[in-house]
Amino acid sequence: MVCLGNICRSPMAEGILRHKLDQHDINAGVDSAGFEPFHKGDPPDRRSVEITRKYGIDISGTRSRLFNVSDFDHYDKIFVMDKRNYMDVMYEARNEDDKEKVDFLLNQINPKSKNEVPDPYYGGNEGFENVFRLINQACDRIIIDLRTSK
Numbered sequence: 477m478v479c480l481g482n483i484c485r486s487p488m489a490e491g492i493l494r495h496k497l498d499q500h501d502i503n504a505g506v507d508s509a510g511f512e513p514f515h516k517g518d519p520p521d522r523r524s525v526e527i528t529r530k531y532g533i534d535i536s537g538t539r540s541r542l543f544n545v546s547d548f549d550h551y552d553k554i555f556v557m558d559k560r561n562y563m564d565v566m567y568e569a570r571n572e573d574d575k576e577k578v579d580f581l582l583n584q585i586n587p588k589s590k591n592e593v594p595d596p597y598y599g600g601n602e603g604f605e606n607v608f609r610l611i612n613q614a615c616d617r618i619i620i621d622l623r624t625s626k
Contacts, residue, residue: 482510491535
């Protein structure tokens with residue numbers, strides 16, 4: 477899961493998907509990263525922690541890290557939150573196999589739409605609630621796909 481600073485959207489997505497994987501007893505790795513070094517090592521934004529906690533998910537222990545080209549080797553899919561993240565990740569891709577792994581998270585809900593998960597950082601709590609809802613729907617779809625591919 478990739479967003480800009482790895483403190484709002486992508487740690488929420490990591491936490492939501494990890495929670496759903498655990499609920500469905502699916503053994504899969506999930507992580508999050510960003511491209512903005514300003515927040516490297518920071519915990520998630522308190523509003524992200526609060527909204528996920530509201531739904532029984534604890535992301536308080538995650539820490540922001542930068543996307544690394546080795547992520548292509550460690551993960552089968554790399555989900556991005558917006559067009560800028562998509563361009564950043566694609567720039568790091570070493571070959572076509574890497575590029576094939578990259579997709580917009582919300583394409584899980586509306587395939588090929590390239591819809592963006594809005595960045596809630598400068599908004600209020602309602603923005604975080606909306607982002608949670610969108611990510612939750614996309615993660616539900618990922619779980620369905622994983623369960624049917626077993």
